[in-house]
Amino acid sequence: MLISEKIILFMxxxxxxxxxxxxxxxxxxxxxxxxxxxxxxKEIANPFIIGKIKLKLNLFILFFLIIFSIVIVNxxxxxxxx
Amino acid sequence: xxxxxxxxxxxxxxxxxxxxDLQIKISVGLIILGTFMIVMTSGNYVPKNTSDxxxxxxxxxIYKLIIxxxxxxxxxxxxxxxxxxxxxxxxxxxxxxxxxxxxxxxEKVLLYNKKxxxxxxxxxxxxxxxxxxxxxxxxxxxxxxxxIEMNLKKFVGIDLxxxxxxxxxxxxxxxxxxxxxxxxxxxxxxxxxxxPCPTCSAVLTAIxxxxxxxxxxxxxxxxxxxxxTVVYYLNFIDQNTEVELDHVDF
Numbered sequence: 001m002l003i004s005e006k007i008i009l010f011m012x013x014x015x016x017x018x019x020x021x022x023x024x025x026x027x028x029x030x031x032x033x034x035x036x037x038x039x040x041x042k043e044i045a046n047p048f049i050i051g052k053i054k055l056k057l058n059l060f061i062l063f064f065l066i067i068f069s070i071v072i073v074n075x076x077x078x079x080x081x082x
Numbered sequence: 083x084x085x086x087x088x089x090x091x092x093x094x095x096x097x098x099x100x101x102x103d104l105q106i107k108i109s110v111g112l113i114i115l116g117t118f119m120i121v122m123t124s125g126n127y128v129p130k131n132t133s134d135x136x137x138x139x140x141x142x143x144i145y146k147l148i149i150x151x152x153x154x155x156x157x158x159x160x161x162x163x164x165x166x167x168x169x170x171x172x173x174x175x176x177x178x179x180x181x182x183x184x185x186x187x188x189e190k191v192l193l194y195n196k197k198x199x200x201x202x203x204x205x206x207x208x209x210x211x212x213x214x215x216x217x218x219x220x221x222x223x224x225x226x227x228x229x230i231e232m233n234l235k236k237f238v239g240i241d242l243x244x245x246x247x248x249x250x251x252x253x254x255x256x257x258x259x260x261x262x263x264x265x266x267x268x269x270x271x272x273x274x275x276x277x278p279c280p281t282c283s284a285v286l287t288a289i290x291x292x293x294x295x296x297x298x299x300x301x302x303x304x305x306x307x308x309x310x311t312v313v314y315y316l317n318f319i320d321q322n323t324e325v326e327l328d329h330v331d332f
Contacts, residue, residue: 018111048236
């Protein structure tokens, strides 16, 4: 099994796990959990991955960090308006 | 895998039509996973037997050169220096007795003395290009042998080898490599000692690169092969010392 396949397998299980535990919660928590999944797999696989795989993982982390920032900003605005 | 990714993305998009709360999460999850699969598995790949044949074609002439020149010595990895822009493998003509490593430069391949007798050959390691591809961040240059095992895991990551370990022994170092489907490998222990295949060579060059600051030369003392496992017995020799091959203890 290739390292990229192992990463995909981990993320599949992580997303399934995230769907189950955020069943009753809002979708923001689900996005944050997915971000955690990407960060965890990046840290675990870091010694084994090189070049393009590292770059692709970083891109996904960056994308979810942007979503995370939007969620936080949204919450702050909601709190200030309340 | 890409087709699977595309299918998951399409299912995710379909689930997005008139969704419930749970369906939104499932569809978003499927879209993320599908996109992730497509991105992670994209790229151009050459079938293994094709790439093996390409490597084999490059290795055979070198083996023929070694046999033709009757070189019997084991490989000595020469690190980068002022006169040398890239690592080299030096192979001496004699297996036993004193081996003097002559001055090695970028241009010279066949090394002769003033009488015209051959002193050995200096060849670029077969795994040099592979190592440069893996070591784009130049991690091996920065580290000494204490951290080398961590960096060697990169070879496991690209599925060339199953595992690699470097242990210090009483008389040198023991490098154990478990290869992953070594279809290409010639399984000839003599050739492994003299001019290792690209995978083993890349690992050995990486170890040699890690000691570039000390200018020690990595010498293959012996090799043991069993199935996919290759064990190299290594030693570091000083730049200006002559190697006594007669007195090797394992």
